[in-house]
Amino acid sequence: MPSHPGSAPAGGPQLPVLTRDLWPPVLVTWLATIALAVVYLVLGRALDAIRAGRDLAAGEMVLAVAAALVAGVATAWVARAAAGRQAQVEQTLRHRVMRAFLAAGPPDVTRVATGRLVSTATDATERVGAYRGAFLGPAVASVTVPVVVLVVVGVAIDPLTALVLAVVVPVAPAIIIGFQRLFRASSAAYRVSSRRLAGAFLDAIQGLTTLRLLGAGEQRARELAAASEEVRQAVMRLLRGNQVVILVADAAFWLGFVALTGWLAMTRVEAGAITPGEGVALVLLATLLLEPLDRVGQFFYLGLAGRASEREAEKLAAQRPIVAEPAPSRTAPERTAAGIAVDLDAVCFAYPDGTAVVTDLDLHLAPGERVALVGRSGAGKSTLADLLQAVWLPQTGTVRLGGVATSAMSFAQARAQVAVVAQRTYLFTGTIAENLRLAAPDASDEELWEALDVAALADDVRALDAGLATAVGERGLSLSGGQAQRLAIARAVLRDAPLLILDEPTAQVDLGSERVIVDALERASRGRTVLTITHRASAAAGADRVLELRDGRLLDVARPTTAGDDR
């Protein structure tokens, strides 16, 4: 079997840790550090001047005030830049993940669990934002700031002290790197368990009705509790690691370091190498050398989790479409007043996993023709509908809409030819008008009413207080199954596509609603070629031809006897 075009494995380059836009906050942090060092040095000089009974020069005082101002402004800027970058990284990455998924197709095509997608697009991108925005810049700055401080100490106070401190300071980053290796596994385990929990919750919510009907709610609740316990334990393991680090880093290192600097300062003052004021400035400057320690605690929450989340998000964002999109066609598919011609010639199609569905299939629909497609469950009817919408492209043979092959036009071009009314209709949270405008974003209210008229839904909507502005979906009014189907018909009318695919549109509604829907479909079918996928004899009754899909081929079926329910 020929391989699927574009079916490359997911994966891709990971963003480098040090990117160019990381440097402005780092440079400004250096600036703030130098400004602060100037303030400390002037303070030291002031101390010496007081001891010697002199006045501090006016120029030095102005310098100290100016440096303090620069340090304040620079620090505030870095904080603001970090918050802005955090939001921007989060948004960009979320956008990339979603775009990759919209291009790749629905989850049953991409075979990625919905829960994993939701948790990556929300939770993981947020962590990456915090990692790249609020953590990485300050972390790089805090590791490099000691170099700046040591240079200041070496140049302005005492080279020997700078040298001794330079030997001790790298211990902090060394500790961080050591612990990173030690706790990487517990961070990854936390991510996996929290993702699993998000997926399990989503599954339970989506399948709530089924769970209730099967009386399986209790058992699922127990499973969710177990998954939740797993997350708790993973968090605790992560926290334990964090506490060890805080203890080692904060208590031992901080105290030891300050004591060492104090001792160094005193020794050097006693030796006459530096003045007492310089000794004080030295101790003050040493506190800046401990910057990296402040980041160690954050490293566990933001650093490790962010890195793991980033790997996950990048992997999903790099997901390539299973079906590569063809270049747009210069010739538009030909539409007549009656509808559009549909031609399938020698079409073979198998799913990427090798499930062969149609073999050497021919199908020709004249513009305006109405054809019913029957076949047992799993025969491939929905696959055929997907081939017509260019969800999939055939491996061999051609699917032509209005004379143009789906493999020779863009997805948008192909999909503009087709409107579908499926078994169930998804209503998005929003108003009725917004739900209708998904099909035609520029439609006027008048056009919406016309479509609702065709779909026999106009009277129902008029009876609502807010009319077209009535909220529907999760947080609004829930429409009945029949009303939702009529809304789907109105959407199909608004799309104004010349091929209408009806995939068991009355399968989920009661008989009373069925009559109204069948009439509405009849009106919506005018001027369109119609392919009805059905198990019901009633839905096949109005067709010009009934075809049965069996063993990957189409057979003409004598009507009306064989169009019955075969489920």
Ligand SMILES: Nc1ncnc2c1ncn2[C@@H]1O[C@H](COP(=O)(O)OP(=O)(O)OP(=O)(O)O)[C@@H](O)[C@H]1O
């Ligand atoms: N994404 C997929 N990957 C692999 N196999 C698939 C995929 N989707 C469907 N199939 C398989 O392809 C075959 C045809 O499925 P299809 O859904 O087209 O049948 P159908 O006639 O529409 O069935 P039903 O009447 O139950 O909706 C089945 O064997 C199904 O298991």
